[in-house]
Amino acid sequence: MTAPPTAAPPAADEAGATAQAKKQKGAAKRRPSLSRRGELLTGYTFMTPWIIGSLVFTVGPMLWSLYLSFTDYHLVLGGDFIGFENYRAMFEDPMFARAVKVTLLYVVLAVPLKLLASLAVAMLLTQKRRGIGFYRAAFYMPSLIAMSVGMALVWKALFAADGPQDQFMSLFGWEGGGFIGNPDVSILMLVLLSVWTFGAPMVIFMAGLLQVPGELYEAAEVDGAGKWHRFVHITIPMLSPVIFFNVLMETVHAFQMFGPAFIIGGTAGGPAWSTLFYTVRIYALAFVDLRMGYASAWAWMLVLAVGVVTLIMFRAAKNLVYYAGEDNR
Amino acid sequence: MIRHPHRLRRRSLLTGASAAAVLAAAAACGDDGPAGTADDPIEISFEWWGDETRADLTNQVIDLFQQKNEGIKVKANFADFPTYWEGMAGRMASRDLPDVFQMDYSRLRQFGGAGMLLPLEGVVKTDDFREGFLDTAKLDGQLIAVPAAGNTLGLIYRSDWFEQHGIATPAPGYTWEQYGADIAALTPALGEGKWGGGDWAGQYHFMELWLRQQGGSFYTEDGKALNFTKEQLAEWWATTADLYAAGNVPPVETTIEWTEDGLVQDALASEIGWDNFMPGFSPTVAENGGTLALAAPPSLDPGNLGLYLKPSMQLVISGTTEQPEAAAKFIDFFLGDPEAIAILGTNRGIPATNTGLENVELDEYAQAVLDYEASVSEYLTTPPPAPPAATGAIEVKFGEIYQQVQYAAMTTTEAADLFFTEAETLLASEQ
Numbered sequence: 236m237t238a239p240p241t242a243a244p245p246a247a248d249e250a251g252a253t254a255q256a257k258k259q260k261g262a263a264k265r266r267p268s269l270s271r272r273g274e275l276l277t278g279y280t281f282m283t284p285w286i287i288g289s290l291v292f293t294v295g296p297m298l299w300s301l302y303l304s305f306t307d308y309h310l311v312l313g314g315d316f317i318g319f320e321n322y323r324a325m326f327e328d329p330m331f332a333r334a335v336k337v338t339l340l341y342v343v344l345a346v347p348l349k350l351l352a353s354l355a356v357a358m359l360l361t362q363k364r365r366g367i368g369f370y371r372a373a374f375y376m377p378s379l380i381a382m383s384v385g386m387a388l389v390w391k392a393l394f395a396a397d398g399p400q401d402q403f404m405s406l407f408g409w410e411g412g413g414f415i416g417n418p419d420v421s422i423l424m425l426v427l428l429s430v431w432t433f434g435a436p437m438v439i440f441m442a443g444l445l446q447v448p449g450e451l452y453e454a455a456e457v458d459g460a461g462k463w464h465r466f467v468h469i470t471i472p473m474l475s476p477v478i479f480f481n482v483l484m485e486t487v488h489a490f491q492m493f494g495p496a497f498i499i500g501g502t503a504g505g506p507a508w509s510t511l512f513y514t515v516r517i518y519a520l521a522f523v524d525l526r527m528g529y530a531s532a533w534a535w536m537l538v539l540a541v542g543v544v545t546l547i548m549f550r551a552a553k554n555l556v557y558y559a560g561e562d563n564r
Numbered sequence: 565m566i567r568h569p570h571r572l573r574r575r576s577l578l579t580g581a582s583a584a585a586v587l588a589a590a591a592a593c594g595d596d597g598p599a600g601t602a603d604d605p606i607e608i609s610f611e612w613w614g615d616e617t618r619a620d621l622t623n624q625v626i627d628l629f630q631q632k633n634e635g636i637k638v639k640a641n642f643a644d645f646p647t648y649w650e651g652m653a654g655r656m657a658s659r660d661l662p663d664v665f666q667m668d669y670s671r672l673r674q675f676g677g678a679g680m681l682l683p684l685e686g687v688v689k690t691d692d693f694r695e696g697f698l699d700t701a702k703l704d705g706q707l708i709a710v711p712a713a714g715n716t717l718g719l720i721y722r723s724d725w726f727e728q729h730g731i732a733t734p735a736p737g738y739t740w741e742q743y744g745a746d747i748a749a750l751t752p753a754l755g756e757g758k759w760g761g762g763d764w765a766g767q768y769h770f771m772e773l774w775l776r777q778q779g780g781s782f783y784t785e786d787g788k789a790l791n792f793t794k795e796q797l798a799e800w801w802a803t804t805a806d807l808y809a810a811g812n813v814p815p816v817e818t819t820i821e822w823t824e825d826g827l828v829q830d831a832l833a834s835e836i837g838w839d840n841f842m843p844g845f846s847p848t849v850a851e852n853g854g855t856l857a858l859a860a861p862p863s864l865d866p867g868n869l870g871l872y873l874k875p876s877m878q879l880v881i882s883g884t885t886e887q888p889e890a891a892a893k894f895i896d897f898f899l900g901d902p903e904a905i906a907i908l909g910t911n912r913g914i915p916a917t918n919t920g921l922e923n924v925e926l927d928e929y930a931q932a933v934l935d936y937e938a939s940v941s942e943y944l945t946t947p948p949p950a951p952p953a954a955t956g957a958i959e960v961k962f963g964e965i966y967q968q969v970q971y972a973a974m975t976t977t978e979a980a981d982l983f984f985t986e987a988e989t990l991l992a993s994e995q
Contacts, residue, residue, distance in 0.1 A: 309994055310653055311656050311680070312678060396818065415821055416816070506967065508964070523649075525993070
């Protein structure tokens, strides 16, 4: 029998781990036997390099930056403890509002578009056709290179004045020039870059789609349901845990958008602060303005915001996500 | 979940791993001992900002230095200007600066004030510098940098286009109004995709020039505050408003994509800039069939051009270097060795040492810079004290906020307000 759609998506990620943990809650509570403890020891020993690495390079710096966020630490001159002053100052900082606006706009545009694109392509690629493997690889390709410096530079060239985008759109009466120099639309360039790299959610959607039991469709067809009805009443509900996972991951990623924005817009988020992403501003505060304390406070505000957004999503998911086989839902 | 872990070799694996760790730790403890021989050279690092041309020349000089000083190895690295300083800021915080690195006057206080630079009096040779060149190498009376070259502001212009379109040669005392009028006359005459001059209002250095022409300065003497009013800033930013609105200077949509200077791209007929940029631009302009010339920048007061001799690039030694002698030796070589100077030429500007000046081969363009500096020498006034540490950030902010004016997202008054808020926050952050 095909695995039920409750199985965690194949990508080894936090949400996947949570689902796994949930399933094993009962089992884990039992006291491990002696040989099991030996296994544990071996397991942890093999994990030591990773644990040390994450303590030194992730947890340590994070705690340090949490401390810094309560100081007026200047990258060169040092600083003193100032309590919540940084967090207060943020709300009077005109750049804070701008950075938040740009980032939210990006999240709102990029996440749904990217998910729609990846779902659409995933549905095409789960059909049984000859050579489908080639297409799957081909559509995944952009995701491998897109967040690279080279791709950002290519993107920059595509959207330059008189570049391909400008020339193409001019055919239809566009007079806004290249996206790069036009603050009204420059963010679309980054949205498109993100949409184009739909490979990761696409693969996850494909895995989800392949796990929807075929008999449901057959039964629906027998009852006379059309393509659209089958999609809305079978595919979407059965896929909802995977959709939820993808929405969550993509949203969290979108909030952290940095690389391409930094390469295309620079530390100033050019043109005219239209690509001044929250993370780009953090970078500029820390390494151009040298205000490490304040930059840390910004960073922790982002952690907080992403945390709250995630929490809201989990709450919303309770009613929206259907886990087959879990009747208490 | 792993159901069948391979347990057989667990013990031997662990033993092997710990043995390897011990070995690695032991190897790391090895000491270099007394260094500085050909077999066991000491290593110094040297970093600068610039492009590949400069890298080629610099690497040749480093090779030469290593040939002549067998016990010293120089590890070199470079980046473009903004990247360079972003990197240096982080490395300054982690006390990981290169032994020798290139310094800019705008960052001298940021690094020197934090005690990051080695005092150079008695460490490097100081007896051969041209007059006035060491004035801007001191911080609170202490020598912490030596200049590789000096420069001053000027008007770099296409003499062929000026002549062809009947624009009089700019001479000292040339007013801002006249310059604006000349640009307005040139742009339509030059045709599509070319402009008579660039928008000068977004450059902090040019506003400083304008303030100095009024007897003012950008920062107060103690470097803790801005020394002008919001109204003055709004007025400055409005100086190009008419030219901009009429399309007589290139629009920001165009310049934002420029990766090369407008003069080099055959798109600008003139631009205020550092005089030592002219020799760099000239060969390309000549290929385009043009000729560049230098003149005094426009002024408000024919008797006061606001100019001063600024070190275009300085060399400094990190305060935490373990090899101060080798570092000093390298600097002395870089600035004073005739062969090194012959290789470096005027890439970093006209050499700051007398030996340098005697040994450098001046092409016609470099000679033009030298002639220009001689022609305005009577106008050179006392340089401002080394600007506050936040200058680098303030300079960036100045351009960023002016861009808002160019995009018509803010009026000059709103932009000036915002600039003051931002600059004052930055200045306060270092006190």
